Amino acid sequence: xxxxxxxxxxxxxxxxxxxxxxxxxxxxxxxxxxxxxxxxxxxxxxxxxxxxxxxxxxxxxxxxxxxxxxxxxxxxxxxxxxxxxxxxxxxxxxxxxxxxxxxxxxxxxxxxxxxxxxxxxxxxxxxxxxxxxxxxxxxxxxxxxxxxxxxxxxxxxxxxxxxxxxxxxxxxxxxxxxxxxxxxxxxxxxxxxxxxxxxxxxxxxxxxxxxxxxxxxxxxxxxxxxxxxxxxxxxxxxxxxxxxxxxxxxxxxxxxxxxxxxxxxxxxxxxx
Numbered sequence: 001x002x003x004x005x006x007x008x009x010x011x012x013x014x015x016x017x018x019x020x021x022x023x024x025x026x027x028x029x030x031x032x033x034x035x036x037x038x039x040x041x042x043x044x045x046x047x048x049x050x051x052x053x054x055x056x057x058x059x060x061x062x063x064x065x066x067x068x069x070x071x072x073x074x075x076x077x078x079x080x081x082x083x084x085x086x087x088x089x090x091x092x093x094x095x096x097x098x099x100x101x102x103x104x105x106x107x108x109x110x111x112x113x114x115x116x117x118x119x120x121x122x123x124x125x126x127x128x129x130x131x132x133x134x135x136x137x138x139x140x141x142x143x144x145x146x147x148x149x150x151x152x153x154x155x156x157x158x159x160x161x162x163x164x165x166x167x168x169x170x171x172x173x174x175x176x177x178x179x180x181x182x183x184x185x186x187x188x189x190x191x192x193x194x195x196x197x198x199x200x201x202x203x204x205x206x207x208x209x210x211x212x213x214x215x216x217x218x219x220x221x222x223x224x225x226x227x228x229x230x231x232x233x234x235x236x237x238x239x240x241x242x243x244x245x246x247x248x249x250x251x252x253x254x255x256x257x258x259x260x261x262x263x264x265x266x267x268x269x270x271x272x
Contacts, residue, residue, distance in 0.1 A: 010131045012207045137222075139262070142196055166212070
């Protein structure tokens with residue numbers, strides 16, 4: 001696992017997946033890989049596109065591009081959704097640095113081609129939303145609102161240790177709504193409230209029997225020996241509970257502990 005990205009994934013039950021994925025699974029044409037193999041393939045694709053930016057294209061998704069989770073005798077899948085995620089990343093880049101600067105990085109004709117390809121894909125997939133969100137060099141504080149300490153597990157992949165949380169989507173939605181109500185009454189932080197609101201809206205687009213996964217993936221490598229001492233979800237929920245009862249001192253202490261841990265990751269980003 002590359003030591004820079006963490007992931008937030010939604011796994012839906014089979015009957016809620018796109019028809020192409022259901023048909024591939026039913027017909028046995030999809031070779032289901034374990035999560036680490038799917039992640040490795042996804043990261044290879046991202047790296048290839050990054051170093052070959054002059055030939056950007058939005059390629060059709062393959063039904064084999066998915067993560068699989070088994071819970072309580074049932075199978076849940078998380079499509080990689082690379083076409084949609086690729087386009088969202090590109091539009092975010094353009095919004096951040098401007099079209100002229102983006103044109104200096106990627107030839108305008110390549111951007112135009114990607115635009116045409118995405119529009120064709122979007123016409124065939126008008127309701128699609130990405131099942132995966134990712135960030136680099138850390139795990140967003142709002143992701144920890146979705147999960148609790150008891151849902152944390154440690155796992156091994158590619159010879160390294162990492163951490164993931166898995167929660168029912170109904171629990172994640174409830175926790176997000178509660179956090180938004182609590183913070184709206186007490187905290188003057190429009191960016192945080194907007195982020196929570198957007199997260200809740202995104203979760204509402206998926207089937208109610210789905211599962212949510214917060215995966216440190218390669219970011220765990222930066223935490224190194226501090227991984228066993230990491231209790232970020234507990235700290236975020238402790239801060240929220242303290243805010244709810246008006247104990248801002250305790251809330252600040254819990255949040256400061258959280259920030260100190262992730263400052264190590266931010267320092268690693270600056271050094272690289």
